[in-house]
Amino acid sequence: MKPRKGERRRFRRFIEAYLDDLYTYAARELDYLVALGVLPDGALDPQDVVDQAVLEAWKRWHERPLHLSARAWLYGAVRRALARLARQYAREPVDLVSLEEVVPDPEADEQVWTYWEPDQVETWEDVVPADVPPAEEAALNDMEIQVLEEALNRLSPFQREAFQLYLVHDLPLLEAARLLNASPQAVRKAAEEARLHLYHALQTFRQGGAP
Amino acid sequence: MNRVCKQVREWLVMEPSELTEAQQQQIAEHLAACSACRRYLEELRRIPAALATAGRKAHDEEARRRLLEHLDAVEGVRHYDVPSPESIRWLASLRSPDAPVVSVYLDISPRRVNEAPVQVRVRRLVEEARRRAAGQVDPRLLEEALASVEHFFQAAGDESVRMGQGLALFSAPALDLWRLYRLPVPVRDRLVVGDRPEVRPLVLLAEEFEPLGIIFVDRVHGRLFRFFMGEIEEWAEQHSTDVPGWHKQGGWSQARYQRHIEAHIEQHFKRVAADAKVFFSENPIARLVLAGHPENTKWFERFLPAELRQKVVAHRPLEHTASLNDLLELAREVEQEVERRVEAERLEALFNAVPQGKGVVGIGPTLRALAEQRVRLLLVAEGFEAPGAECPNCGWLTDDASAHTCELCGTGVVRADDVVELAVERAVHQADDIDVIRGEGRDRLVREAGGIGALLRY
Numbered sequence: 001m002k003p004r005k006g007e008r009r010r011f012r013r014f015i016e017a018y019l020d021d022l023y024t025y026a027a028r029e030l031d032y033l034v035a036l037g038v039l040p041d042g043a044l045d046p047q048d049v050v051d052q053a054v055l056e057a058w059k060r061w062h063e064r065p066l067h068l069s070a071r072a073w074l075y076g077a078v079r080r081a082l083a084r085l086a087r088q089y090a091r092e093p094v095d096l097v098s099l100e101e102v103v104p105d106p107e108a109d110e111q112v113w114t115y116w117e118p119d120q121v122e123t124w125e126d127v128v129p130a131d132v133p134p135a136e137e138a139a140l141n142d143m144e145i146q147v148l149e150e151a152l153n154r155l156s157p158f159q160r161e162a163f164q165l166y167l168v169h170d171l172p173l174l175e176a177a178r179l180l181n182a183s184p185q186a187v188r189k190a191a192e193e194a195r196l197h198l199y200h201a202l203q204t205f206r207q208g209g210a211p
Numbered sequence: 212m213n214r215v216c217k218q219v220r221e222w223l224v225m226e227p228s229e230l231t232e233a234q235q236q237q238i239a240e241h242l243a244a245c246s247a248c249r250r251y252l253e254e255l256r257r258i259p260a261a262l263a264t265a266g267r268k269a270h271d272e273e274a275r276r277r278l279l280e281h282l283d284a285v286e287g288v289r290h291y292d293v294p295s296p297e298s299i300r301w302l303a304s305l306r307s308p309d310a311p312v313v314s315v316y317l318d319i320s321p322r323r324v325n326e327a328p329v330q331v332r333v334r335r336l337v338e339e340a341r342r343r344a345a346g347q348v349d350p351r352l353l354e355e356a357l358a359s360v361e362h363f364f365q366a367a368g369d370e371s372v373r374m375g376q377g378l379a380l381f382s383a384p385a386l387d388l389w390r391l392y393r394l395p396v397p398v399r400d401r402l403v404v405g406d407r408p409e410v411r412p413l414v415l416l417a418e419e420f421e422p423l424g425i426i427f428v429d430r431v432h433g434r435l436f437r438f439f440m441g442e443i444e445e446w447a448e449q450h451s452t453d454v455p456g457w458h459k460q461g462g463w464s465q466a467r468y469q470r471h472i473e474a475h476i477e478q479h480f481k482r483v484a485a486d487a488k489v490f491f492s493e494n495p496i497a498r499l500v501l502a503g504h505p506e507n508t509k510w511f512e513r514f515l516p517a518e519l520r521q522k523v524v525a526h527r528p529l530e531h532t533a534s535l536n537d538l539l540e541l542a543r544e545v546e547q548e549v550e551r552r553v554e555a556e557r558l559e560a561l562f563n564a565v566p567q568g569k570g571v572v573g574i575g576p577t578l579r580a581l582a583e584q585r586v587r588l589l590l591v592a593e594g595f596e597a598p599g600a601e602c603p604n605c606g607w608l609t610d611d612a613s614a615h616t617c618e619l620c621g622t623g624v625v626r627a628d629d630v631v632e633l634a635v636e637r638a639v640h641q642a643d644d645i646d647v648i649r650g651e652g653r654d655r656l657v658r659e660a661g662g663i664g665a666l667l668r669y
Binding site: 020054066140149163167169198 | 224226254255257258259261262263265266267268269271274275278279281282427429431432434445529531532533534535536538539
């Protein structure tokens with residue numbers, strides 16, 4: 001069964017709300033693939049990736065698992081589109097994460113979820129409340145951002161994805177975990193390790209050393 | 212950085228739940244006192260925020276417009292296109308004394324389509340309608356209306372029967388009326404020309420398929436659905452944020468003071484129940500299914516308001532990995548199960564009522580009861596038809612197809628190919644309910660009651 005009119009309106013509303021986020025995500029992922037040498041520079045446009053992802057997500061809208069929010073579903077669709085397009089352009093075979101994982105293998109999923117209780121996972125952001133830095137404070141200078149971007153690309157693929165989805169794009173931990181087909185603990189741990197790695201790279205740069 | 216700073220920074224990378232209360236307390240106290248560690252924590256937080264801000268790119272406006280247009284153009288091929296109650300009411304209110312309105316109902320189930328192609332059946336119906344309506348309506352307008360229907364089926368070919376089990380079409384070119392609905396169940400072939408759309412079959416369908424609510428609930432999610440005639444709608448319009456609307460992932464600061472997981476879950480269940488109350492009062496349902504882990508659904512049911520609790524007909528296990536398609540499947544199963552159960556109960560009530568004179572079975576006695584305005588509930592076997600006659604003066608019905616005059620007023624009667632259809636029409640105005648019996652109950656009704664029966668008011 002395909003969605004009805006109301007669903008289309010709803011889907012469109014989601015798209016309009018998240019299009020820029022998806023575009024940002026796709027652009028950074030494409031940069032990463034270029035940095036890895038998987039894609040030649042300029043081979044793909046993030047716009048094409050997002051367009052494909054959105055149309056694909058709509059076609060499969062009714063296959064979306066109940067536990068996956070529309071936002072996470074859309075990120076999953078971008079990952080799928082990236083993998084598909086990257087495969088077309090790949091100069092040599094690459095071991096990209098299978099984006100078919102967006103719809104998790106039920107058995108694998110069960111193994112992950114049987115021991116996990118959502119209320120047990122908290123973050124230090126929750127513990128030490130909200131000194132959320134305003135946007136202008138959050139902004140580092142261009143050089144520092146460049147250092148962070150480069151450090152980000154040196155992370156392991158899993159750390160990088162966990163950090164991106166959970167901390168940069170602020171997906172709920174559960175959903176980031178579901179997209180990555182991993183346990184929430186593993187995702188949180190990988191994201192925190194990535195954050196530490198980036199912190200040290202930034203400190204090293206500030207102290208005048210090579211990151 | 213001293214030893215305590217080092218220790219605290221190690222702890223900060225760990226999950227709070229991995230630490231003892233004392234360690235957490237120590238962290239909080241240390242952060243309050245040590246500006247270096249506070250800066251460290253702030254820097255850690257700033258890194259993803261800075262990357263999110265710096266990497267932010269806007270989708271080009273032109274590209275955004277193209278994408279959304281493309282999305283609109285991608286025709287979601289729907290299996291069904293069910294008229295809403297408002298559409299049915301609107302159609303029922305239409306009157307066209309001058310130009311004829313053509314209403315077409317077709318069984319487009321694969322079995323029926325294999326037996327007789329749609330185009331052939333439509334041609335036959337059109338010819339029959341042309342003969343019947345001759346002399347009663349403006350021939351030019353009649354031809355125009357019938358031609359619009361015939362042309363559609365000729366042009367659409369097999370496309371017209373690709374989706375759905377039944378088809379309802381209303382056409383009146385003079386009124387600029389053209390409505391096509393694909394129904395989730397087969398309907399009997401008929402073509403009616405009149406001064407208004409023939410909506411009775413749609414009304415019967417709406418009565419037969421009452422809206423079903425489904426609440427999927429687990430310890431962190433709650434989602435509300437309304438299932439009606441093969442379509443499913445989700446509570447979403449009221450939410451500006453994503454669905455599921457109750458997603459949460461702990462919230463440590465709350466958890467510190469409210470450690471009991473049960474309290475969290477109960478809080479979550481209360482919110483879902485409160486939203487369910489709003490959703491289902493705006494989108495009424497006849498029955499409610501609770502889906503999810505049985506332990507959760509039983510627990511959750513206690514939080515439902517009484518008016519919804521009374522409507523719960525089933526608890527169904529459902530994994531959180533299930534998709535909307537699985538949910539549709541579940542809804543169909545429950546709907547059919549409940550329908551069959553209600554049908555069985557009604558049949559039993561009919562057979563118990565007959566010996567007491569409170570029920571009738573068979574076409575003749577049922578038509579008499581209808582003429583006497585005594586029918587409270589009409590039960591008809593699906594697909595049951597019988598020839599008969601109708602009095603054009605007083606509306607009297609008989610199953611005697613060879614009758615010449617009305618027994619009540621003496622007027623000459625008109626032969627009816629299917630007097631059952633007319634019986635249903637009469638019952639719409641006098642009975643509380645009409646039930647088309649399907650499945651096993653249908654066989655019993657045909658075998659033991661001649662295909663039709665009625666519970667009587669007195």
